[in-house]
Structures are given as structure tokens and as C-alpha cells.
Amino acid sequence: MKLTHDKRAAALFILPLLLTVGVFILVPVLGTVANSFLRDVTFLPERYIGLANYRALLNDGAFWQSLRFTCLFTLVSVPLELIFGMIFALILNQALPGRGVLRVAVLIPWAIPAAISGRAFELIYNYSYGLANYLLQNLGLADEPVNWLGTGWGAFFSLVVADGWKTTPFIAIILLAGLSAIPEELHQQARVDRAHFLQRFWRITLPLLKPVLVVALLFRTVQALRIFDVIFVLTGGGPGGATNALSLYGYQYFVSGDFGYGSAISVVLFALALVFALLYVRASRFQEEMR
């Protein structure tokens, strides 16, 4: 009696969650998939066209450029963020004076909305009076100002830095939690054995941190694949579509009123992200069971 009562309570308590996620995330995703099989353009009657949108994608040079950029951006930025995040975490894990202040400083980039920090970086990369060129020229690293946002490689590099500014501290915080879970005795033993601190890092810290690193890596991969805010603000996908990430490319079709083609682009990104999302869920699950 009590048990069936509890089961009913459980169903009631979980229902709002399932409803909200179902109605506002799962249904829209399925709706987008359905739209991708339609010719769904403003002012034209809707029509089922099967895989025509996807076939059009295959011959769309801008789509391939967008896909290539998205993958390249992910491949470059995620490892860099992990490496620097690791270094930051190792520093934050030291018994330093003012450790609390350091942690707060690291949280500031994380707390500022990406669209806002994007605008700050837009000014930083300004050709004639931005901070980036000012520092480069005054430190004698460059004679001529660099055209950060006007060239393909400049824009790519600028985006990696602007995105990394926000995400590296976040990774550091996550890795820090993993670091502080490593028993101090292990390090002490290694010190007794006269292991150098770099050796201790490679032999003790890194292997023990591997599960956390894998989770962070997969999490960041999915986030990098779906990047939007920073690019929208900083380069708008330019110059000449060089930084037009898939999210932005799909969005541009929605804005111009072509929901069918935009949906097809979104579905491709969704499928790509889903692979890593499922790997990520598996890794987190594994980590959860280890606890």
C-alpha cells in the first residue's frame, strides 16, 4: 500500500521535469528533423521534398567550408584549453597566499556572458587602436599592426583566444576538483622516493586525473562544435565565410526564412554533437560508478 503510494508520488514528482524537457527540447529537436524534409520557405507553400535538402548540402561549398571550420576550431581550441586549464588548476591547487583571490579572478571570465566578452575582444582586436596591436607593437613583437579580424587565420586565432578566455578558467575549476581528490600521501611517498615534481605529475597526477580529463574533453568538444555567441559577435562568420560555424550557418538560413534548409544544417550539427554527447554521458556514467 505504502509502496504503490510512493510510486505514485515518484511519478508525480518526476512529471514536471519530463514534461518541460520533452516539450521544450525533445519535441523541437524532432520538429527540426521533420522540417529538414520539407521545403519550408516563407511565402511559399510547405511541401515534402524528402532528402532534397541534404542532397543540396552535398553540393554546397559554403556548407563544407562551415563544417571544415567547425571541426578545425574544435580540434585546435579544445586541446589548448585543456592544457592551459590543467596548468591553471595545478597553480590553483598550490598552497599559495591569496588563493581565494586567485580563484575569484579565474571565475570572472566564466561569469561574464560570452556575447559581452565577445564585444570586448572585438575592441581588443581593433586594427588601429585595439589592445592586442598596442601590446604587440610596444613590446616590439611586431612592426606593423596585425589585421586580426580581417584575415582568415587572424580571425581563427582571435576566436580561439576569445573562446578560450571564457572556457579555460572553467576547465581549471573542474580539474581542480579532481586534483584535490588525489590523496596527499601519494605525493608524499613520491617525495620520499625523491621523484622530481614533473615526474610526480606524469606518474601520479595525470593518470589519476584521466577520468576527469576525459569527461572535460568530451564536454568541451560538444560545446566547441556548437559554438555560436562569440563568433556571431566577433567575426559574424567572416571574413568571407572563413569562420562561419555550423550553428551560425544554420541560423543565417532561419533568419532569411528558409526553415527547411536551415533545419538540415542543424540536423547535421546535431548528429555530430550527439556522437560526442553520448560518449560524454558514457564517460560520466563510468566516473559516477567509480565514486
Added chain:
Amino acid sequence: MSELWQKRLLTGLGVAVMLLFCLLPFGYMVLTSFAQQPDYLGQASFQFTLENYRAILTAESLHFLEYLRNSLIVSGVSATLAVLVASLAAYAMTRLPLPGKGLILFGVLAVSMFPPVSIVSYLFQVMNTFGLINTWPALIFPYIAWVLPLSLWILVSYFAQIPRDLDRAALIDGCSRWQILTRVVLPVAAPGIFSTLLLAFIFAFNEFMFALMLTTDYQARTIPVGIALFQGLHGQIPWGRIMAASVFTSLPVIALTLMFQRRIIQGLTRGAVKG
């Protein structure tokens, strides 16, 4: 050089680089917000002014305060509702006989990784049908769903730590499940719920793509979109005002982060990357 000194030198260098990296862009934002002309690093010299702040706070044509109001209301309401929904679910998951717990928990985690672009166009069509485009509800509903996974993960981890004996004692005293949740578990979990609320608020406050697509002007547009689309009249970008608006917007979030640093870090690591 001894190992201790090598380590100290490396750490000192690392601290300097890290602080510079994290604080320099924000410092530049603050400095520019007080500059009469943004080109003080170029030909001109720096001249202090409060004009940029005066402009964003008083010039009605900029709609800055309206964007801010929309952001606070939309993020506040959706974070509160999300935490409410997540508390109910987390209670069921940690205390009640629920089939498929793992499936729900990890399913929600997978859902949180979906790219917003694969949701936003359909949401736009639905909101358009109901005439909700450019209203607060158009953002509140998707935001609840958007911050739910994070809230759920953090709260499940908090609730799991509360001793079950408390529930049992209350059950024996004749409390219903609802009473146990509201009178026993929630008060004990209050600090955890507060951290979750804070994180959910910051996540909703930072959201961009839904706000960009589902609003059209100052009546519902949120501040990140407002600042992203902030343009000058004659092609000249009003950097001073943009930076003043950015600093003004970031300060409350930064203040919250400063005040509740421990809780935020705890929440982030409990939801372990599950944003």
C-alpha cells in the same frame, strides 16, 4: 637550482600569466568605459569621463535599462521554476522507488548537450503560432528546460547526502511525501538549493541564441543580445557606451560570484561539467 626554487619560480610565473590572462580583458573593458574616446591607445590620449555611464542610464533610445530588466526577470523566473522542478525530480530520484532513474538522469544529461540551433527554429515557429514572439514567456519556458539538466545534477548530488533517517522519522510521524520534501529535505538542503539557483540564474543570464531569435526589440530582448546588437547611428561603433553597458551588466554577476565563490565552485564541480 633546487627543486623547491624551480617550483616556486614556475608557480610565480604561472600566477602572473594566469592573472594577466583572466583580468586584462576585463580591466580594458573598465578603462574604456571611462574614456572619452576609445582610441586612447592609438593617437589620442586618455581622458576620463562618466558620460558613457550617464548615457546608458538616461538615454531612453538606447533601451539599456529595459534590456537589463528583461534579463533579470526572464533569468530570475526561469531559474526559480527550474530549481523547483529539479527539486521535485531530485527528491523522487534519491528517495522514492522510481524505475529507470539512471535512464532519466543520463538522458537529461545527453539532452543538455544538444546544440541550441537544432531547437531554436522550431521554437520560433511554435512561439510565432501562439503569438509569443518578443514576450518574456517565449524565453522563460525554453530557459527552464535549458537550465534543468544542470540544476537536476547538482540537486541530486546534494539530496543524496541528506541522511534518509530524517525521512523515515518524518514518515513514522505521519508526514506525506510532499510534507517531507517541503518541511524536512528542502530546509536541510537550503544551501545547496541556493547554489543551484545562483548557477541556474547565471546560465540563463548568459544565454544568447534563444534570446536572439525569439525576441525582436526592447520589450523582451535580453542584455547579451542588446549589447551584441548595439550599433552607432553613423557607422561609428560607440565603444565607450558598449563597454559601460558591459561593465554595468557584468558587475552584479561578478559581485555574486565574489560573494558566493565557494558555493559556485562547489555547485560547478558537483554538477561536474554538466552544464
